[in-house]
Amino acid sequence: MRGHGVLGSAVALCVFALAVTAGGAAQPVGQQVVLPGPVPYPTDNPPLLGRTPLPPAYLGPLLHISSTDRVVVGVGPDGRPVRVVAHQRLLVHGKGDYQLAISVPVEDVQAAAGSDSEPGLRTDQVLWAGFSPGRKVLAANVTLRQRAAGKYLPVHLRLRRAGDRVTLTVINTTPTAESLYAGTTHRAELAGLLDATRRASLAGQRLTGAYATFFGRVRVPKQKVPIEAPIRVEGELRLPGQAPVPFSRTLGDGQPLGFRVEAHGSGTPHVRLLARPVPVVRLLRPPGAATWVDAVRRRPLPAAFLLRRLLETRMRLVRADQYQSFLSDPDADGRSRSVYEYETVAASAPRVAAAPSDGGGGTSGLLVVAIAVGSVALAGGGLVFWAHS
């Protein structure tokens, strides 16, 4: 239930709405411009939304709820999701009443092991009501409507067989186009903000509100940039009688948004994959110094580069935070964590594609995204190189 919505993607909106001008036109004065994070989220989903209006909710003033979602995705022989079940565990801290409704495209819900209460079900709503004597576990297995939930999963898989070769393609599907903004700024201040953002990211903390000082006009370039949630994926592709092919990558954070794994042999391939949103690490690493402040002291990194890096990394952290709540946490200030487990569930062999001799059959989406990210990384790298030269 954190702030989200398509309008949320208009970062510029926040920028101008919250800008505090110092007044006076005689000389250029700084204006405090709000930076991305912790909200709003750039898209409506996730957390998933149902179609029905929610009844009034109540959460006692002394109560806090943290949420952990384990999203189990059953994939078919072609790698597409055929079943999505979210195991949500809400931990209620404090003494008081709660009446909660979670909006979600739900088919069915059952109490999960360890739950202190039974969930209720309405059309597109999971309900909880009761009293917490100090601590209470509300755990449910929420069977989601696959078509409604599947399109918001952070990773898509494709399995193809050509002869004795099976190819698994894994793609980060979280990128969304967002607006940046530009203007005249203080390099030292931006460096300090980058360091603060980096500390929060490495500590796994949610962003807190932050401002940067702009002098003169704040511009919003027409061209939007793709912003992804960095996703860590680990797993294996296995064929009967063959050694499993393990993989472990971070998709995003300046690295490609997809990859392929191949295995050889006959029989039905089996995939297991664990995906989780992770902090921004690589893009927040200061060039040639321990901190961004030191880096700026050593060489004059352009303020435009620093600003863009600050905005993009904060947007990525917001996007990653968004995917930490696949199902809503009824406590807007609660801590949410989500992991996504994919596993093949169909016994039949994957759909046999026409033998793609050049492998071109499944490249389009992956390559487009990879090229886009590559070019962004190259541009960033070029700036760093320029700064070092």
Place this chain on the structure above:
Amino acid sequence: MRRSVALLAGFALIAVLAGGCGKKSAAPGGKIVVAVDVPVTGSPYIAETIKHGVQLAASSTSSGTGGVLVGGKNYGLKVKVYDNHASARQAVENTRSALDAGAVAVVTDGTGVQATWQLAEQKGVPICITYDGASGLVDPAARPNVFRIAPTNHGIAFRYAEYLIPKGLKIGLLHDDSAYGQEGASDLDRAFSENPRSVALRMTLPAGTADLSAQILRARRSGATALLVWGQPSTIAAVLTAARSIGWNVPVYAPPTGSDPYIRQRLADHPSWVDGLTFASSRLTAEVGTTPFENFQSQYESAYGVDEVGVKTAGGKPVVQPPEFAMYSYDCVNLIVAALTRAGSTDPRKVQAALNQVTVVGANGDERGFNQHNHEGVVDDDVYFARFHDMTYAPVKDDPLSSTLPAIPQTR
């Protein structure tokens, strides 16, 4: 000229305002019948309070909004009251009559629901239980038309286990041989099954017997240090009489029947014998405070007067009974009204389906509603414990939920 323009503008404004104030009234749709099946001649207090709750909700609907808006038509609510004499056979007859009268829903204390639900289900008519908490009565899968707003036996039994076992008491689990007592006993057995060492004895008492001295003597000799008595008000009064008359000040715990005025009336000559009696029921107030319930109580008393218990405090103040069960039937009717509106139809099947999807603010300020998996309007967590002192009761302080609840004024 300027004056006439101003005058014209004034008229125009008045015309606009008048137009805005006008209310488009929906076409009249006739009457919607809500049947009330209660033991008028079996348990008059329960019957009266349930009936009054239904009537109060129906009259509030009529006076507040001019009726129930269903599919563009405005309907009045008509309440038809049937006396089931606390007899399942009579409840079946009454249900047939109610269905013949076109009832869109039946509100009942719970008498005979084991037999009546199928009759009602044939026409898709929902039944709302507002007193009997017996397990098995409500089952959304097997009995999709049965709903309940009342504390459940299951919830009360398990809350008692949670409350009493940590006290290290040796509990005598007593129940009478009425249907109410036997149903409660089976829930108590389940609740205490994992802690058999907490139970000193189990005993069945004859319902309606005034003298239980032999049974209570046996309970005392078993080493019991507390009695949990699941039975009719008369049974609880008889247990208190038998125990206190031999000087045994054992703590006595009871289900919601422990708050029945009958017990205090019966023991009016020995008010100290009631002191310490603890009963479990559903909380009367929400975390938002006492105001919603007090408003409801005020409405109730304006319409029907106070429910006098018939006893006085030591200070001579008359004791009154808060309209607890009226609150449940009141909420039940409001949910039926919300379901009618949502369904946009008076077809009972559509109303029944809509009951799974609507929520109303209950008389105590809590949200009240059912859902596809749960037809219980009172969650087990809301069971609290109250203890009598000086003929009135207050929430106990040694239970996490109860300790947060305020006492409801019970004197006038």
